[in-house]
Amino acid sequence: MTKKNPNLITVPLEFKVACTIYHITIQEALQIFIYYCTLYHALNSRYNQYFDEANETLFRYLDTKRPGTKVILREEDEVQQCILAIVEEAADCGYDFVLGRRRSTKYVNRLFKLLGRKFYPTSRTLYIDEETPLQLSKDFCVMCELYGCHPAEFLEHYMSMISIADAETRLDMNLQNYNCSMHFFMDTTNIFLDDHQERFTITPEESDFLQQAGELRLYLYTIRNFPQRKALLQKFYQEYYQSNNQKQFNYAN
Amino acid sequence: MQTNINIDLPTDFVELCRYSDETPEAVFQSFANQMSFPKFLTTQDRNERLATYFFIEHIQSPEFTGEISESLEDHYFPLLHTAVKESFEKYPNDREKAMKAARKVMKLWSEAAVAERRRKQDDDM
Numbered sequence: 001m002t003k004k005n006p007n008l009i010t011v012p013l014e015f016k017v018a019c020t021i022y023h024i025t026i027q028e029a030l031q032i033f034i035y036y037c038t039l040y041h042a043l044n045s046r047y048n049q050y051f052d053e054a055n056e057t058l059f060r061y062l063d064t065k066r067p068g069t070k071v072i073l074r075e076e077d078e079v080q081q082c083i084l085a086i087v088e089e090a091a092d093c094g095y096d097f098v099l100g101r102r103r104s105t106k107y108v109n110r111l112f113k114l115l116g117r118k119f120y121p122t123s124r125t126l127y128i129d130e131e132t133p134l135q136l137s138k139d140f141c142v143m144c145e146l147y148g149c150h151p152a153e154f155l156e157h158y159m160s161m162i163s164i165a166d167a168e169t170r171l172d173m174n175l176q177n178y179n180c181s182m183h184f185f186m187d188t189t190n191i192f193l194d195d196h197q198e199r200f201t202i203t204p205e206e207s208d209f210l211q212q213a214g215e216l217r218l219y220l221y222t223i224r225n226f227p228q229r230k231a232l233l234q235k236f237y238q239e240y241y242q243s244n245n246q247k248q249f250n251y252a253n
Numbered sequence: 254m255q256t257n258i259n260i261d262l263p264t265d266f267v268e269l270c271r272y273s274d275e276t277p278e279a280v281f282q283s284f285a286n287q288m289s290f291p292k293f294l295t296t297q298d299r300n301e302r303l304a305t306y307f308f309i310e311h312i313q314s315p316e317f318t319g320e321i322s323e324s325l326e327d328h329y330f331p332l333l334h335t336a337v338k339e340s341f342e343k344y345p346n347d348r349e350k351a352m353k354a355a356r357k358v359m360k361l362w363s364e365a366a367v368a369e370r371r372r373k374q375d376d377d378m
Protein backbone atom coordinates (compact mmCIF):
# COMPACT_ATOMS: atom_id res chain seq x y z
CA MET A 1 0.00 0.00 0.00
CA THR A 2 1.56 3.25 -1.12
CA LYS A 3 -1.03 5.49 0.49
CA LYS A 4 0.17 8.15 2.89
CA ASN A 5 -2.86 7.74 5.09
CA PRO A 6 -4.58 4.41 4.57
CA ASN A 7 -7.77 5.69 6.18
CA LEU A 8 -8.16 8.50 3.69
CA ILE A 9 -9.67 7.76 0.29
CA THR A 10 -9.08 9.62 -2.95
CA VAL A 11 -12.20 10.84 -4.70
CA PRO A 12 -11.89 11.24 -8.50
CA LEU A 13 -13.16 14.45 -10.08
CA GLU A 14 -15.75 12.67 -12.24
CA PHE A 15 -17.34 11.19 -9.15
CA LYS A 16 -17.52 14.58 -7.45
CA VAL A 17 -19.11 15.95 -10.61
CA ALA A 18 -21.74 13.19 -10.66
CA CYS A 19 -22.59 13.72 -6.99
CA THR A 20 -22.93 17.48 -7.48
CA ILE A 21 -25.20 17.12 -10.49
CA TYR A 22 -27.39 14.57 -8.73
CA HIS A 23 -27.64 16.48 -5.44
CA ILE A 24 -26.11 13.76 -3.35
CA THR A 25 -23.04 14.06 -1.14
CA ILE A 26 -20.00 11.87 -1.71
CA GLN A 27 -20.47 10.49 1.76
CA GLU A 28 -24.07 9.48 1.08
CA ALA A 29 -23.26 7.93 -2.27
CA LEU A 30 -20.45 5.81 -0.82
CA GLN A 31 -22.43 4.89 2.26
CA ILE A 32 -25.19 3.58 -0.01
CA PHE A 33 -22.64 1.52 -1.94
CA ILE A 34 -21.24 0.05 1.27
CA TYR A 35 -24.74 -0.82 2.47
CA TYR A 36 -25.48 -2.84 -0.68
CA CYS A 37 -22.23 -4.83 -0.66
CA THR A 38 -23.17 -7.91 1.31
CA LEU A 39 -21.59 -11.32 1.55
CA TYR A 40 -25.04 -12.92 1.50
CA HIS A 41 -25.72 -11.61 -1.98
CA ALA A 42 -22.19 -12.25 -3.18
CA LEU A 43 -22.72 -15.91 -2.35
CA ASN A 44 -26.28 -16.05 -3.66
CA SER A 45 -26.87 -16.92 -7.30
CA ARG A 46 -30.39 -15.44 -7.32
CA TYR A 47 -30.54 -11.96 -8.80
CA ASN A 48 -31.43 -9.16 -6.43
CA GLN A 49 -31.35 -5.65 -7.83
CA TYR A 50 -28.80 -3.17 -6.42
CA PHE A 51 -27.12 -5.81 -4.22
CA ASP A 52 -25.97 -7.69 -7.29
CA GLU A 53 -24.68 -4.59 -9.10
CA ALA A 54 -22.76 -3.52 -5.99
CA ASN A 55 -21.19 -6.96 -5.54
CA GLU A 56 -20.48 -7.22 -9.26
CA THR A 57 -18.46 -4.00 -8.92
CA LEU A 58 -16.26 -5.71 -6.32
CA PHE A 59 -15.85 -8.82 -8.50
CA ARG A 60 -14.93 -6.78 -11.55
CA TYR A 61 -12.26 -5.02 -9.55
CA LEU A 62 -10.84 -8.33 -8.35
CA ASP A 63 -10.91 -9.60 -11.90
CA THR A 64 -8.73 -6.73 -13.10
CA LYS A 65 -6.49 -6.76 -10.04
CA ARG A 66 -5.67 -10.46 -10.08
CA PRO A 67 -7.31 -12.15 -13.04
CA GLY A 68 -7.85 -15.87 -12.97
CA THR A 69 -7.23 -16.29 -9.25
CA LYS A 70 -9.69 -17.27 -6.53
CA VAL A 71 -12.07 -14.62 -5.27
CA ILE A 72 -12.05 -15.86 -1.68
CA LEU A 73 -8.50 -16.21 -0.46
CA ARG A 74 -9.07 -17.51 3.05
CA GLU A 75 -9.27 -21.26 3.44
CA GLU A 76 -9.35 -21.89 7.20
CA ASP A 77 -11.90 -24.57 8.14
CA GLU A 78 -13.97 -22.32 10.35
CA VAL A 79 -14.10 -19.65 7.68
CA GLN A 80 -15.19 -22.18 5.09
CA GLN A 81 -17.91 -23.45 7.45
CA CYS A 82 -19.38 -19.98 7.82
CA ILE A 83 -19.34 -19.44 4.08
CA LEU A 84 -21.01 -22.79 3.52
CA ALA A 85 -23.64 -21.94 6.11
CA ILE A 86 -24.45 -18.71 4.28
CA VAL A 87 -24.70 -20.55 0.96
CA GLU A 88 -27.11 -23.00 2.62
CA GLU A 89 -29.20 -20.17 4.03
CA ALA A 90 -29.34 -18.68 0.55
CA ALA A 91 -30.63 -21.97 -0.84
CA ASP A 92 -33.17 -22.32 2.00
CA CYS A 93 -34.54 -18.81 1.82
CA GLY A 94 -34.97 -18.70 -1.96
CA TYR A 95 -36.22 -15.28 -2.96
CA ASP A 96 -36.91 -14.16 0.60
CA PHE A 97 -33.77 -12.04 0.63
CA VAL A 98 -34.67 -10.13 3.79
CA LEU A 99 -35.00 -13.32 5.79
CA GLY A 100 -31.81 -14.71 4.26
CA ARG A 101 -29.84 -11.60 5.08
CA ARG A 102 -31.13 -11.64 8.64
CA ARG A 103 -30.25 -15.29 9.12
CA SER A 104 -26.80 -14.87 7.65
CA THR A 105 -25.93 -11.98 9.99
CA LYS A 106 -24.66 -14.28 12.72
CA TYR A 107 -22.22 -15.93 10.29
CA VAL A 108 -21.02 -12.57 9.05
CA ASN A 109 -20.45 -11.51 12.67
CA ARG A 110 -18.53 -14.71 13.32
CA LEU A 111 -16.42 -14.18 10.22
CA PHE A 112 -15.78 -10.63 11.31
CA LYS A 113 -14.25 -11.92 14.55
CA LEU A 114 -12.45 -14.83 12.91
CA LEU A 115 -10.79 -13.05 10.03
CA GLY A 116 -8.86 -10.43 11.92
CA ARG A 117 -7.85 -7.13 10.44
CA LYS A 118 -5.24 -7.58 7.83
CA PHE A 119 -6.77 -5.55 5.05
CA TYR A 120 -9.12 -3.04 6.54
CA PRO A 121 -8.02 -0.25 8.86
CA THR A 122 -8.00 -0.71 12.60
CA SER A 123 -11.19 1.23 13.05
CA ARG A 124 -14.19 0.70 10.82
CA THR A 125 -14.07 4.33 9.77
CA LEU A 126 -12.53 5.69 6.61
CA TYR A 127 -12.28 9.36 5.77
CA ILE A 128 -13.21 11.22 2.60
CA ASP A 129 -11.46 14.24 4.11
CA GLU A 130 -10.55 15.23 7.67
CA GLU A 131 -14.15 15.99 8.56
CA THR A 132 -16.13 13.47 6.55
CA PRO A 133 -16.16 9.95 7.92
CA LEU A 134 -17.35 6.84 6.17
CA GLN A 135 -18.68 3.96 8.23
CA LEU A 136 -17.80 0.49 6.99
CA SER A 137 -20.30 -2.28 7.61
CA LYS A 138 -19.14 -5.60 9.08
CA ASP A 139 -20.20 -7.19 5.81
CA PHE A 140 -17.93 -4.86 3.86
CA CYS A 141 -14.98 -5.50 6.19
CA VAL A 142 -15.50 -9.24 6.00
CA MET A 143 -15.47 -9.12 2.21
CA CYS A 144 -12.29 -7.04 2.21
CA GLU A 145 -10.61 -9.72 4.37
CA LEU A 146 -11.95 -12.61 2.30
CA TYR A 147 -11.04 -11.00 -1.01
CA GLY A 148 -7.75 -9.61 0.23
CA CYS A 149 -8.30 -5.94 -0.53
CA HIS A 150 -8.22 -2.69 1.41
CA PRO A 151 -11.70 -1.10 1.52
CA ALA A 152 -10.30 2.04 -0.09
CA GLU A 153 -9.36 0.00 -3.17
CA PHE A 154 -12.95 -1.14 -3.65
CA LEU A 155 -14.40 2.29 -3.02
CA GLU A 156 -11.90 3.98 -5.30
CA HIS A 157 -12.61 1.44 -8.02
CA TYR A 158 -16.35 2.03 -7.67
CA MET A 159 -15.86 5.79 -7.91
CA SER A 160 -13.58 5.44 -10.92
CA MET A 161 -16.39 3.68 -12.79
CA ILE A 162 -18.75 6.62 -12.37
CA SER A 163 -18.81 9.19 -15.15
CA ILE A 164 -21.92 10.93 -16.36
CA ALA A 165 -20.09 12.12 -19.46
CA ASP A 166 -19.11 8.58 -20.35
CA ALA A 167 -22.57 7.13 -19.72
CA GLU A 168 -24.37 9.85 -21.67
CA THR A 169 -21.99 9.67 -24.61
CA ARG A 170 -22.41 5.92 -24.84
CA LEU A 171 -26.17 6.28 -24.66
CA ASP A 172 -26.27 8.95 -27.35
CA MET A 173 -23.95 7.00 -29.64
CA ASN A 174 -25.65 3.64 -29.04
CA LEU A 175 -22.44 2.13 -27.75
CA GLN A 176 -23.29 -0.84 -25.62
CA ASN A 177 -21.00 -1.42 -22.70
CA TYR A 178 -22.67 -2.63 -19.55
CA ASN A 179 -21.33 -0.70 -16.60
CA CYS A 180 -22.86 -2.25 -13.49
CA SER A 181 -21.35 0.43 -11.23
CA MET A 182 -22.91 3.26 -13.20
CA HIS A 183 -26.27 1.48 -13.20
CA PHE A 184 -25.98 1.06 -9.48
CA PHE A 185 -25.11 4.71 -8.96
CA MET A 186 -28.00 5.99 -11.07
CA ASP A 187 -30.61 3.61 -9.66
CA THR A 188 -29.75 3.99 -6.00
CA THR A 189 -29.32 7.75 -6.30
CA ASN A 190 -32.79 8.05 -7.82
CA ILE A 191 -34.30 6.03 -4.99
CA PHE A 192 -32.40 8.11 -2.46
CA LEU A 193 -33.64 11.34 -4.03
CA ASP A 194 -37.23 10.09 -4.00
CA ASP A 195 -36.90 10.11 -0.22
CA HIS A 196 -35.33 13.58 -0.25
CA GLN A 197 -37.73 15.55 -2.39
CA GLU A 198 -36.52 18.78 -0.79
CA ARG A 199 -33.34 18.50 -2.84
CA PHE A 200 -35.21 18.90 -6.09
CA THR A 201 -35.29 22.67 -5.75
CA ILE A 202 -33.45 24.01 -8.74
CA THR A 203 -31.48 27.26 -8.52
CA PRO A 204 -31.46 29.73 -11.44
CA GLU A 205 -27.82 28.74 -12.11
CA GLU A 206 -28.81 25.14 -12.29
CA SER A 207 -31.65 25.88 -14.60
CA ASP A 208 -29.18 27.63 -16.94
CA PHE A 209 -26.86 24.67 -16.64
CA LEU A 210 -29.61 22.23 -17.60
CA GLN A 211 -30.55 24.33 -20.61
CA GLN A 212 -26.94 24.56 -21.73
CA ALA A 213 -26.54 20.82 -21.20
CA GLY A 214 -29.53 20.17 -23.45
CA GLU A 215 -28.09 22.38 -26.16
CA LEU A 216 -24.64 20.90 -25.83
CA ARG A 217 -26.01 17.43 -26.35
CA LEU A 218 -27.61 18.61 -29.58
CA TYR A 219 -24.35 20.18 -30.69
CA LEU A 220 -22.53 16.97 -29.87
CA TYR A 221 -24.63 15.20 -32.47
CA THR A 222 -22.23 16.70 -35.01
CA ILE A 223 -19.23 15.11 -33.28
CA ARG A 224 -18.96 11.50 -34.38
CA ASN A 225 -15.91 10.45 -32.46
CA PHE A 226 -16.43 8.90 -29.01
CA PRO A 227 -13.38 10.25 -27.14
CA GLN A 228 -13.86 13.72 -28.58
CA ARG A 229 -17.54 13.81 -27.71
CA LYS A 230 -16.95 12.48 -24.22
CA ALA A 231 -14.13 14.98 -23.61
CA LEU A 232 -16.38 17.93 -24.51
CA LEU A 233 -19.13 16.74 -22.22
CA GLN A 234 -16.61 16.06 -19.45
CA LYS A 235 -15.18 19.55 -19.77
CA PHE A 236 -18.64 21.09 -19.61
CA TYR A 237 -19.64 19.14 -16.50
CA GLN A 238 -16.32 19.79 -14.78
CA GLU A 239 -16.59 23.51 -15.41
CA TYR A 240 -20.04 23.50 -13.88
CA TYR A 241 -18.76 21.57 -10.89
CA GLN A 242 -15.88 24.01 -10.42
CA SER A 243 -18.06 27.11 -10.68
CA ASN A 244 -20.53 25.54 -8.29
CA ASN A 245 -17.75 24.77 -5.85
CA GLN A 246 -16.31 28.24 -6.15
CA LYS A 247 -19.70 29.70 -5.32
CA GLN A 248 -20.07 27.56 -2.22
CA PHE A 249 -16.58 28.58 -1.18
CA ASN A 250 -17.48 32.25 -1.62
CA TYR A 251 -20.63 31.83 0.46
CA ALA A 252 -18.67 30.12 3.20
CA ASN A 253 -16.19 32.97 3.40
CA MET B 254 -34.34 28.04 -54.88
CA GLN B 255 -38.06 28.80 -54.66
CA THR B 256 -40.64 26.25 -53.59
CA ASN B 257 -44.30 26.10 -52.70
CA ILE B 258 -44.94 24.30 -49.46
CA ASN B 259 -48.27 22.83 -48.55
CA ILE B 260 -48.64 22.51 -44.79
CA ASP B 261 -51.37 22.69 -42.15
CA LEU B 262 -50.99 25.76 -40.01
CA PRO B 263 -51.99 24.87 -36.44
CA THR B 264 -54.23 27.33 -34.60
CA ASP B 265 -51.49 28.29 -32.15
CA PHE B 266 -49.20 29.21 -35.03
CA VAL B 267 -51.90 31.21 -36.78
CA GLU B 268 -52.68 33.13 -33.59
CA LEU B 269 -49.02 34.06 -33.20
CA CYS B 270 -48.90 35.37 -36.74
CA ARG B 271 -52.17 37.20 -36.27
CA TYR B 272 -51.32 38.95 -33.05
CA SER B 273 -47.92 39.99 -34.35
CA ASP B 274 -49.15 40.89 -37.80
CA GLU B 275 -46.43 38.69 -39.29
CA THR B 276 -46.92 36.50 -42.34
CA PRO B 277 -46.25 32.76 -42.08
CA GLU B 278 -43.94 33.18 -45.08
CA ALA B 279 -41.74 35.64 -43.21
CA VAL B 280 -41.55 33.37 -40.15
CA PHE B 281 -40.57 30.33 -42.21
CA GLN B 282 -38.15 32.38 -44.29
CA SER B 283 -36.38 33.60 -41.18
CA PHE B 284 -36.29 30.06 -39.81
CA ALA B 285 -34.98 28.65 -43.11
CA ASN B 286 -32.26 31.30 -43.20
CA GLN B 287 -30.93 30.12 -39.84
CA MET B 288 -31.18 26.37 -40.35
CA SER B 289 -27.66 25.68 -41.54
CA PHE B 290 -24.70 23.57 -40.45
CA PRO B 291 -22.24 26.10 -41.93
CA LYS B 292 -23.82 28.84 -39.78
CA PHE B 293 -24.22 26.57 -36.78
CA LEU B 294 -20.58 25.51 -36.76
CA THR B 295 -19.11 28.96 -37.27
CA THR B 296 -20.82 30.80 -34.43
CA GLN B 297 -20.81 30.78 -30.64
CA ASP B 298 -24.05 32.75 -30.50
CA ARG B 299 -26.78 30.44 -29.25
CA ASN B 300 -29.54 32.49 -30.91
CA GLU B 301 -27.96 31.83 -34.27
CA ARG B 302 -27.90 28.15 -33.49
CA LEU B 303 -31.54 27.76 -32.46
CA ALA B 304 -32.99 26.75 -35.83
CA THR B 305 -30.30 24.12 -36.36
CA TYR B 306 -30.76 22.85 -32.80
CA PHE B 307 -34.37 22.36 -33.77
CA PHE B 308 -33.33 20.44 -36.88
CA ILE B 309 -30.98 18.15 -34.94
CA GLU B 310 -33.71 17.49 -32.41
CA HIS B 311 -36.15 16.82 -35.25
CA ILE B 312 -34.04 14.25 -37.07
CA GLN B 313 -33.77 12.28 -33.85
CA SER B 314 -37.47 12.52 -33.00
CA PRO B 315 -40.25 10.06 -33.85
CA GLU B 316 -41.73 12.71 -36.13
CA PHE B 317 -38.80 12.43 -38.49
CA THR B 318 -40.00 10.92 -41.78
CA GLY B 319 -36.78 11.08 -43.80
CA GLU B 320 -33.83 8.77 -43.98
CA ILE B 321 -30.33 9.45 -42.74
CA SER B 322 -27.24 7.43 -43.52
CA GLU B 323 -25.21 7.15 -40.35
CA SER B 324 -22.11 6.13 -42.24
CA LEU B 325 -22.31 9.32 -44.30
CA GLU B 326 -22.77 11.32 -41.09
CA ASP B 327 -19.72 9.63 -39.63
CA HIS B 328 -17.80 10.58 -42.76
CA TYR B 329 -19.02 14.12 -43.41
CA PHE B 330 -19.42 15.60 -39.93
CA PRO B 331 -15.67 15.34 -39.24
CA LEU B 332 -14.98 16.82 -42.69
CA LEU B 333 -17.27 19.74 -41.85
CA HIS B 334 -15.52 20.40 -38.55
CA THR B 335 -12.11 20.16 -40.19
CA ALA B 336 -13.11 22.50 -43.03
CA VAL B 337 -14.30 25.13 -40.53
CA LYS B 338 -11.29 24.72 -38.28
CA GLU B 339 -8.77 24.93 -41.12
CA SER B 340 -10.48 27.95 -42.62
CA PHE B 341 -10.43 29.82 -39.30
CA GLU B 342 -6.78 28.89 -38.82
CA LYS B 343 -5.96 30.30 -42.24
CA TYR B 344 -8.27 33.32 -42.10
CA PRO B 345 -8.95 34.13 -38.44
CA ASN B 346 -12.23 35.99 -37.85
CA ASP B 347 -13.39 35.50 -41.45
CA ARG B 348 -16.67 33.70 -40.89
CA GLU B 349 -17.75 34.01 -44.51
CA LYS B 350 -14.76 32.00 -45.70
CA ALA B 351 -15.38 29.33 -43.04
CA MET B 352 -19.03 29.06 -44.08
CA LYS B 353 -18.01 28.79 -47.70
CA ALA B 354 -15.64 25.94 -46.89
CA ALA B 355 -18.38 24.19 -44.93
CA ARG B 356 -20.87 24.65 -47.76
CA LYS B 357 -18.55 22.83 -50.13
CA VAL B 358 -18.62 19.84 -47.77
CA MET B 359 -22.41 20.08 -47.40
CA LYS B 360 -22.81 19.96 -51.17
CA LEU B 361 -20.71 16.80 -51.43
CA TRP B 362 -22.59 15.29 -48.50
CA SER B 363 -26.06 15.88 -49.89
CA GLU B 364 -25.00 14.60 -53.31
CA ALA B 365 -23.57 11.47 -51.72
CA ALA B 366 -26.78 10.96 -49.73
CA VAL B 367 -28.94 11.26 -52.83
CA ALA B 368 -26.68 8.87 -54.73
CA GLU B 369 -26.79 6.36 -51.91
CA ARG B 370 -30.60 6.45 -51.77
CA ARG B 371 -30.77 5.97 -55.55
CA ARG B 372 -28.46 3.01 -55.35
CA LYS B 373 -30.66 1.50 -52.65
CA GLN B 374 -33.82 2.05 -54.73
CA ASP B 375 -32.16 0.37 -57.73
CA ASP B 376 -31.15 -2.57 -55.56
CA ASP B 377 -34.70 -2.90 -54.27
CA MET B 378 -36.19 -3.01 -57.79
